[in-house]
Amino acid sequence: MDIHTTISGLRSRLAAARAAGQRIAFVPTMGYLHEGHLGLVDVAREEADLVVMSIFVNPLQFQPGEDFERYPRDYAHDRALAEARHVDILFVPELGEMYGSADQTRVVPGEASVRWEGEYRPGHFDGVLTVVAKLLNIVQPNVLVLGQKDIQQVTVIRRMLIELDWSVRLRVVPTSREADGLARSSRNVYLSAEERVAALALSRSLRAVEAAFERGERRADALRQVAHEVLEAAPDLITDYIAVADPERLAPVERVDIGTVVAVAGRVGATRLIDNVILGDEDV
Ligand code: AMP
Numbered sequence: 001m002d003i004h005t006t007i008s009g010l011r012s013r014l015a016a017a018r019a020a021g022q023r024i025a026f027v028p029t030m031g032y033l034h035e036g037h038l039g040l041v042d043v044a045r046e047e048a049d050l051v052v053m054s055i056f057v058n059p060l061q062f063q064p065g066e067d068f069e070r071y072p073r074d075y076a077h078d079r080a081l082a083e084a085r086h087v088d089i090l091f092v093p094e095l096g097e098m099y100g101s102a103d104q105t106r107v108v109p110g111e112a113s114v115r116w117e118g119e120y121r122p123g124h125f126d127g128v129l130t131v132v133a134k135l136l137n138i139v140q141p142n143v144l145v146l147g148q149k150d151i152q153q154v155t156v157i158r159r160m161l162i163e164l165d166w167s168v169r170l171r172v173v174p175t176s177r178e179a180d181g182l183a184r185s186s187r188n189v190y191l192s193a194e195e196r197v198a199a200l201a202l203s204r205s206l207r208a209v210e211a212a213f214e215r216g217e218r219r220a221d222a223l224r225q226v227a228h229e230v231l232e233a234a235p236d237l238i239t240d241y242i243a244v245a246d247p248e249r250l251a252p253v254e255r256v257d258i259g260t261v262v263a264v265a266g267r268v269g270a271t272r273l274i275d276n277v278i279l280g281d282e283d284v
Pocket of ligand 1: 028029030031036037039040145146147148149150173174175176177183184185186
């Protein structure tokens with residue numbers, strides 16, 4: 001595995017690969033890798049000759065008071081995991097390398113960023129789009145691989161790719177879960193044993209919604225109520241939102257169909273967690 005810490009070093013390595021006709025797939029991450037990230041690597045491998053992963057904890061997407069400083073980091077372990085999963089190129093830039101002279105320009109998302117996560121994390125998606133735009137310009141991949149776990153991020157990035165005429169293909173990989181249903185997340189490490197039990201209500205609520213959908217329920221309000229009852233029964237979980245929304249723009253819908261997104265977010269102690277399903281998928 002090649003490891004690059006500079007933009008120029010990575011660029012020349014990738015220029016040579018492109019000149020040799022290699023297709024490039026790119027997996028951006030914030031590190032503290034788990035099986036969810038590594039599943040993206042497997043999909044990237046199906047799509048391309050060269051798999052590039054980045055590890056960069058992007059300060060722009062954290063709001064003041066969020067967990068940027070304490071976000072879990074373990075570079076040595078990440079590096080070993082990436083290598084074992086046959087990542088070809090690991091890009092690990094320092095903060096100054098990414099943002100040294102970049103203190104003015106931001107990529108601003110539209111309507112799809114306003115609700116849900118956007119409400120609880122104002123400015124978050126500006127930070128996400130800005131770093132993704134930079135990384136795409138640096139790596140210039142044929143394929144970008146993202147996780148469905150962060151479904152609003154996927155939607156906002158997809159809008160950017162379409163609306164700013166990027167020619168990169170987007171592959172979205174279903175959420176990887178622990179055996180008990182908890183969606184894998186770097187932030188799960190924050191959870192105590194009791195908090196982890198409370199956190200399970202998120203995926204349980206989504207399973208209940210899926211079961212109601214399979215029984216024929218098509219009213220968004222009724223499905224929101226199904227999720228609400230499960231979440232409410234977990235006293236240590238504070239629900240932020242239950243979104244029932246169209247997959248294209250994440251606008252709320254009144255009636256659901258195959259493909260409708262149901263997304264939940266909540267807080268357990270100091271940890272904020274999100275999860276979602278796409279109705280009709282066999283995911284949760
Ligand atoms: P992060 O390091 O949390 O920024 O995530 C990097 C990429 O991995 C994003 O595209 C995430 O959506 C994806 N990802 C994170 N957790 C999971 C998971 N449990 N299943 C699938 N993809 C995931």
